[in-house]
Amino acid sequence: MxxxxxxxxxxxxxxxxxxxxxxxxxxxxxxxxxxxxxxxRMPQDVPDRVVAMAQIFGLTEAQVRADHDRYHELLHTCGQCKDRKNCGKVLERGALAQPADAEFCLNKSSFTAGLI
Structure with missing residues (x-):
C-alpha cells in the first residue's frame, strides 16, 4: 500500500x-x-507489454521504436486497453503465443501491418 x-x-x-x-x-x-x-498516467508496464506483444507478431523492439510518433500511438493505445487480463495471459505464454491468441489487442492492426 x-x-x-x-x-x-x-x-x-x-x-x-x-x-x-x-x-x-x-x-x-x-x-x-x-x-x-x-x-x-499510463501503467508502468505498458512499454514492456507493447514490445512483448509486437514480438508475438514477429516484430523486433527496434521496429516498434523506429517511428517515434507511431511508438507513442502504440503506447497510448495499449495504455487505454480494458483487456489487460487477457493480454497478461497471452504474454505469459511467451514464445508459445501466436498472433491468433491476441485478437483482442487494440494494436493488432499496426502489428500485423508491420508498422509500415
Whole structure:
C-alpha cells in the first residue's frame, strides 16, 4: 500500500512539472502536453507489454521504436486497453503465443501491418 501511495505522489509531482513546461520545452521533447501527461498516467508496464506483444507478431523492439510518433500511438493505445487480463495471459505464454491468441489487442492492426 505504501508503494502505491509513493507512486501516486511521484506521478502527481510529474504532472505538476509537466504543467510548468513552456512551448519550447514541449517542442524539444517532440510531444504535446497531453501526450506527456498521458504517458505519465499510463501503467508502468505498458512499454514492456507493447514490445512483448509486437514480438508475438514477429516484430523486433527496434521496429516498434523506429517511428517515434507511431511508438507513442502504440503506447497510448495499449495504455487505454480494458483487456489487460487477457493480454497478461497471452504474454505469459511467451514464445508459445501466436498472433491468433491476441485478437483482442487494440494494436493488432499496426502489428500485423508491420508498422509500415
Amino acid at each position: 505504501f508503494d502505491r501511495i509513493k507512486a501516486l505522489k511521484h506521478r502527481w509531482q510529474d504532472l505538476k512539472q509537466i504543467a510548468q513546461l513552456d512551448q519550447r520545452d514541449l517542442d524539444d521533447l517532440g510531444m504535446t502536453r497531453d501526450q506527456i501527461e498521458a504517458f505519465v
